[in-house]
Amino acid sequence: MTDLTRLTIAQARQKLRAKEITSSELTGAYLAAIERANPELNAYVVVTDEKARAMAKASDERLAKGEARALEGIPLGIKDLFATEGIHTQACSYVLDGFRPRYESTVSANLWADGAVMLGKLNMDEFAMGSSNETSYYGPAINPWRRSRATTSVMPTTHAGEAGFVSAGGVKTERQLDNQRLVPGGSSGGSATAVSAWLCAAATATDTGGSIRQPAALTGTVGIKPTYGRCSRWGIVAFASSLDQAGPIARDVRDAAIMLKSMASVDPKDTTSVDRPVPDYELAIGRSIKGMRIGIPREYRVEGMPEEIEALWQQGIAWMKDAGAEIVDISLPHTKYALPAYYIVAPAEASSNLARYDGVRYGLRVPGKDIIDMYEKTRAAGFGREVKRRIMIGTYVLSAGYYDAYYLQAQKVRNLIKRDFEIVFADGIDAILTPATPSAAFGIADEDMANDPVKMYLNDVFTVTVNMAGLPGIAVPAGVDQKGLPLGLQLIGRPFDEETLFRAGAVIEQAAGRFEPERWW
Template sequence: MSADDLLFTSGARAIARSVNRRERSAADIAEAVRVALPERDRDLGAYLTLTPDLMRQHARRVDERIAAGETLPLAGVPVAIKDNMCLRGTRTTCGSKMLENWIAPYTATAVGRLLAAGALPIGKTNMDEFAMGSSCENSALRTTRNPYDFDRVPGGSSGGSAAAVGAELATLALGSDTGGSIREPAAFCNVVGFKPTYGRVSRYGLIAFASSLDQIGPFARTVEDAALAYDAIAGYDPLDATSLNAPNEPTADALRTDLRGMRVGIVKEFGTADLGPAIHAAYAQAYADLAALGAELVEVELPTAKYGLATYYLIAPAECSSNLARFDGVRYGLRVDGADVGEMYEKTRAAGFGDEVKRRILIGTYALSSGYYDAYYVKAQKARTAIADDFKRAFARCDLIASPAASTPAFTFNAKSDPVAMYLMDYYTIPVSLAGLPALSVPCGAVVPEDGTRPMPLGLQLAAPLFSERLLLGAAHAYERATQHALKLPRPQIAKAP
């Protein structure tokens, strides 16, 4: 087995099995990745920082532990980490000039757990600045391309992680999802992207965008691998007061092969006819495939879901305006000098933040400010309750809800210059986020966009009631196993066409 085969096409379970059986050492894998990665990522642009030394250290540690008789669920599995998660001693930028040279002095809980399970850190991946965006174009530091068409975006905000897994530059990756930032890029890059129930995975060490919505989750090329990664990172963390103090049920052993006895809700308000005939047909087929696996399709209503975007674009910016106040040039990160501290703040923040971040800070500050708080922020909080209640009612009639993961396949660079047009990409994912529900995107086909020549992947979003990760991943596995859409596309690009 060549290094390429092992690293770039094998799944996490297969790699871990071979390392645990000592058929291959983690050190060899780390070395293969170290040698191959810079060249393979040169044009794709998935990574902001590579961590070969750290990867080697972890590989050595993994080999020692296995030699000592341990079995590690992710032994020797090369992983990518979105650059909004702290990794001690490693540059952690959030895709921003503000933190371009910041070295994290501590490690995020989820990252620490992934590595403790035997994973090898390849590096940190590109993202929309502070996780605000749906295309990765808001990164201040690098352009990441879609592995299926270099003229197109990988999605966002976790675009680097999605592209790395999609282009076979990582076996697994961590992303974070606030309004769709795992699911949309997963759909764009032909991979599985899973956002757990809010509170399942510790946010400690995840640089906050919107605290009540942010959630870390895995990218993988199969549902099974996503489940393995999730099992490694999930669980109560005393360092995160919003982390759920509940026993964590492993999901990797709950994978099903059919959907018999399961009711899948198709949302009346989420019709796909407006998305064009090809996309409409793809989703109609996806729903039919669910039924063919034994699921009963039921129509459910989410009458308030249409308010999701408006609700989200008040709550998330409000929280972000406060979360990002700490980037003030005093303790870390960029500083632009000023005559006094106030001027220093204003110049630092003007220079350190990009357009989208500034827009969200401004709208969030406005929504919280005196005289507007009730009309905007409180109103949005109430709308959030209404949306969550809608989902509760819907889940009384079904076990899962199926919908598109994004409104379109990956679009070309600079196609969405109007902020609101970009926000509409997350129409299907945002209501789910507001309700805190677990959801994932699984590949469900491909369409050739009107302005393109290559088939671009589509993602099916499956959402489940709170804490129903086992149900969700089990069902997604059955769908994936029966349809195998991810494998139907040609191998992804890793270099620019000559």
């Protein structure tokens, strides 16, 4: 029997509408897979078993009547940053211990309105602050991919058909998996893990400086951060309000297009959401990119970039050329200032947004001798180390005497970064091709990363510019490194031109093929 969890959204949608399978069967298969795998992978912090089965049953009743909606009966995972009515919503932080909102985020409400089924809440870095999912109060999500190493052995004869490659000379080469646990990236690490390990058909995620695209690249999945304002932020726990944007992580480009169509909308409850028609993104898949002008920014060749990342980038350029696109060298001169500017703007906004968590209205409360003491004890106990670090940085750059020197200067740099992109796009560039990450997945509790936060922050070096400029960006799996780990390429587009990203992303996907981990869990 076909493993139902291996179906893409598009495949499952077809089978559901043809009544070859039911949503209850599909949902049951995912719940069983979660029960088996989650103790190893820690992708879900809450599994909503009863709710999922009830939603699936309701979808089956609608499907039986021929009333299928866009995502009817499709089981999804929801990042713990999205408010879900009556269900655990803690941004994977102890400070929100026990919080169950009385309202639903606009994005998740849109998905339920389109018939999707909720499997549970997904792990993430605390308050979306991290690039490895190691800052979660619930412990790290684990990447389903593992490093592999080549081993050779001399065989007396050629054994065609055995696992591994056997040369005519009788030398057999195999790849063996390493036991080291790897990070799935962050902050949407649980979302990326769940999608990559077949624990949901797709997942919601958020991206403040790369938190959709980086984990997608590290897990062989597709992640798109849409234009700022394309998806409502209402009901999403805020990190940095001028940078945060919701988007999907999915198995392939088509599934990401299907998901974004349902997630996006204008919302009167969010003044930053933009009142523009939401296209049927799926129609962009398969369209030619002949004549499209693809920019290659010279500033993205950063010092110390591994040769295999450069080789992957060159391969992506070749695929674009082969598909008929014109390759154009471009300059984004203020790129080198993006990461330091981001790590001033984002912590400043986080400092302001997280001031509300004081133990008074909801979540954790640690008693104190007076209200100030209660505030201090609650926040000291409730926030993790990385969140405290960013609150302190943010409070510092907003303080008297430093606001002009740091925060205002960072905002000026942000405007220059945005202007760089505007000039390039005004010159006829349709999309920009770059690497998605500076490396493949690294180990859990990696000493270099743990002892040097700046090295962790450098994981966002290729992604933060997109958030600073409010642009759309997509990460598509494009190859594997020498140890068999997935690597991704990033495409950056014009504001509200996600369709072009889906068109070009599908070209990369078609050329590179699909990447799936070897099941060990």
